[in-house]
Amino acid sequence: MSKGLARIALTGYRVVGVLAYPLTGGYLTYRAFKGKEDRQRRLERFGYASQPRPFGPLVWMHAASVGETLAVIPLIREFGRRGIHILLTTGTVTSAALVENRLGNEVIHQYVPLDVKFAIKRFIRYWRPDVAITAESEIWPTTIAELTRRHIPQIRVNARISDRSFDRWKGFGGIAEQLFGKMALVVARSDVDAERFRDLGAWPVTVSGNLKGDTDPPPADQSAVDAYLAQIGNRKTWAAICTFDGEETAAATVHKALKPRNGQLTIIVPRHPERGDEIEAGLVEQGLKVARRSRGDVITPDTDIFLGDSIGEMGLYLRLTEVSFVGRSLTAEGGQNPIESAMLGCAILSGSNVQNFRETYQQLIRKGGARMIRDTEMLAKAVHYLLNNDIARRNMIDAGQEAIQDMRGALSATVKALEPYINPLAVSAALQPKTAAQ
The missing domain is CATH 3.40.50.2000 (Glycogen Phosphorylase B;)
Structure with a gap:
């Protein structure tokens, strides 16, 4: 697929999202009825914040579900030790409960907004993240476009791409290049994953190993x-x-x-x-x-x-x-x-x-x-x-x-790869007053 056709396809995706936006309320209501959405926090999915933005540098970290959330907990705590605020979004009720149990007030938790222009613009305009970090494998074209437009670095950590997903993306090489090429950095789990991300247009790509190897054992009462x-x-x-x-x-x-x-x-x-x-x-x-x-x-x-x-x-x-x-x-x-x-x-x-x-x-x-x-x-x-x-x-x-x-060792390798983006935020956090403000 040529670059021109890829741009047309991605524009079409965004237009369809805008046209379907009025229907998403009913869709989320149905999911809430099935127990797959938090009825009380449904507006977060439309980009409306339910908590104030803290004063100072903020990293938006997204982990789709439980496995990804567990993987990034050590990384979140490393950022916290440097005084950087973390906005953590997840997509499932189960992962939200895990965040509450494991991280509590260490992060600001929100449900990830829909990948629709109105929702994601509202979300980014309110939270104003300095860096956006996504764990593992999700790709959201409208989110990528809006972050790119605002010159917010997009980084993928613990990144993997399955056999099936890789084959699918290779069939749409022009679209893949338009999306993966927007990433400022990919930190892959393995050499195989790294090579696949490079083939799809991502650069630079480094290898860290699996962050899940550096997590603590799951706790129990x-x-x-x-x-x-x-x-x-x-x-x-x-x-x-x-x-x-x-x-x-x-x-x-x-x-x-x-x-x-x-x-x-x-x-x-x-x-x-x-x-x-x-x-x-x-x-x-x-x-x-x-x-x-x-x-x-x-x-x-x-x-x-x-x-x-x-x-x-x-x-x-x-x-x-x-x-x-x-x-x-x-x-x-x-x-x-x-x-x-x-x-x-x-x-x-x-x-x-x-x-x-x-x-x-x-x-x-x-x-x-x-x-x-x-x-x-x-x-x-x-x-x-x-x-x-x-x-x-x-x-x-x-x-x-x-x-x-x-x-073990993936955490230190990931932190080292992220230092050009995180160190300036840590310095800024150290110089900022500690009062919270919107």
Whole structure:
């Protein structure tokens, strides 16, 4: 696609956004009804601020959902130590709850505005960010255009691009060049990601490694951990976490196959907790007894499934087991982050569809901390083996934690790459009075 056609296509995208703007209110109302939007803060999606802008330099950081938010927490705290205000936007109710739990007043949180000219102009005009930093992979053409028009540097950190996305962008090379070429800097997770961003027109591009390797283990309420461990008693446990549709059924099949031999408790933590009712109905239909975290149910000796349908409590669930199957990898594609499981002492199992976390799994598998499974039958065999072989399980846990140690260092590499943009803001922050003003 030529540059001329690319410009026409991007102009068309922005025009369609303007024309569709009157319909977005109804769309967001529907999403709020489905539990996917915060009804009380819906105006933030139209660029209306719900908090005052602090006085002094401000970095706008965007993290689409939970995984991206977790990845940038160490970077946010590094900026905070330098006196720089952080405006953090996210796109999901789940990630907003995580920000409240993990960061509290360390950041100003807003829901990300729609990628429509009226909303994003209003947002940028109010917040006046000095730098805009996006985590990982989202591309919003109107936002890029408006930031470019105001000469606000746009930086992408922990940047990755999946096989599918790369192939799609390559088919629209002119558009990709118009968008990726607007970035002031890309800090990629891997050499492969870096090369892909360069091919799409981004420059300069550096490599940092995965920021998620520098995060802290997810926290947990120790009293809740102790209470559930007491309820579980001597039963063996395994967890299927970050599951997508179909993977809960696979976990139930594994549970029924192994229960006569192991009497185990199976913990299922869906990627989207709002699916709790649907998942429970399917499990009960299979004759399984379910205890739900959201209801405060007690785990009894005849409980088959502990359903972790709560937000921001992965640290609790992973502290109840030493065997973790990480979902979106068996019946869905892309994979989910296995780092938290490794950090909290779990032997890791996964399906083979982990394109979005390829490098992480390669390092874990190379060390011996993770194993790939092909299907439900192989998953059942692997779970049974790990539940009954203490030495093998312990070796996998140790190998996973060693792999995590090897992954560390991305934070310092990212900070070093960002210094030309951040150091002037830190100096400005040090010279500014500390009073807040709009």
